[in-house]
Amino acid sequence: MLLAFRCALASERVTATAIEANEFPRLSQEMGVFAVPRIVVDGEPRWDGAVPEPEFLRRVLA
Amino acid sequence: MREWFAGLERSVELLVAVGPEETPRAGTGDVDFGAEMVRVCEELAELGEHVTCRVEDEPEGFPRFPAVSIRPEARDAGVRYDGLPWGYELGSLVGAVVEAGRAEPTLRPESLEALGTLENDLALDVFVTPT
Numbered sequence: 051m052l053l054a055f056r057c058a059l060a061s062e063r064v065t066a067t068a069i070e071a072n073e074f075p076r077l078s079q080e081m082g083v084f085a086v087p088r089i090v091v092d093g094e095p096r097w098d099g100a101v102p103e104p105e106f107l108r109r110v111l112a
Numbered sequence: 113m114r115e116w117f118a119g120l121e122r123s124v125e126l127l128v129a130v131g132p133e134e135t136p137r138a139g140t141g142d143v144d145f146g147a148e149m150v151r152v153c154e155e156l157a158e159l160g161e162h163v164t165c166r167v168e169d170e171p172e173g174f175p176r177f178p179a180v181s182i183r184p185e186a187r188d189a190g191v192r193y194d195g196l197p198w199g200y201e202l203g204s205l206v207g208a209v210v211e212a213g214r215a216e217p218t219l220r221p222e223s224l225e226a227l228g229t230l231e232n233d234l235a236l237d238v239f240v241t242p243t
Contacts, residue, residue: 052208055208069195070197070201072241072242090238110236
């Protein structure tokens with residue numbers, strides 16, 4: 051989660067939101083959340099699980 | 113935690129947004145999420161002189177409640193936590209405060225360079241659960 055926050059703090063183009071899945075079940079269902087952390091980029095589910103910083107950047111910027 | 117907050121290089125405001133809440137998933141117990149969010153953020157603000165807490169009812173820019181915007185020098189930097197960060201997830205909120213309190217970004221130089229090439233806005237949502 052902190053990597054996403056760091057990206058937002060480093061770039062005015064980036065926003066980062068942590069969403070507590072149990073409190074927002076409808077949105078979680080829409081995003082197909084079965085495992086966490088689930089990373090969604092521009093409204094599109096991309097992957098589950100933590101990855102190192104270089105891989106995180108590579109994936110979100112792909 | 114007091115030591116971390118004492119080391120903040122700039123002020124951090126926690127803007128707590130309360131409003132109508134979605135019915136949570138079964139098993140989350142009889143928790144008043146909005147009231148708990150206010151309590152948690154106010155207690156965090158008591159731990160460091162550079163951390164402040166403000167509560168607003170249904171402010172603009174918040175699609176879900178409760179939520180907290182973590183704002184370096186009271187500026188909206190696009191860092192938000194939707195829902196109550198309890199259990200292990202409290203660490204994410206504390207980490208966000210510590211990161212927002214740094215004067216310089218902590219990403220690697222190559223990461224900053226990559227972000228610098230962004231030509232469009234990028235929205236990162238990370239779904240989490242309290243564990």
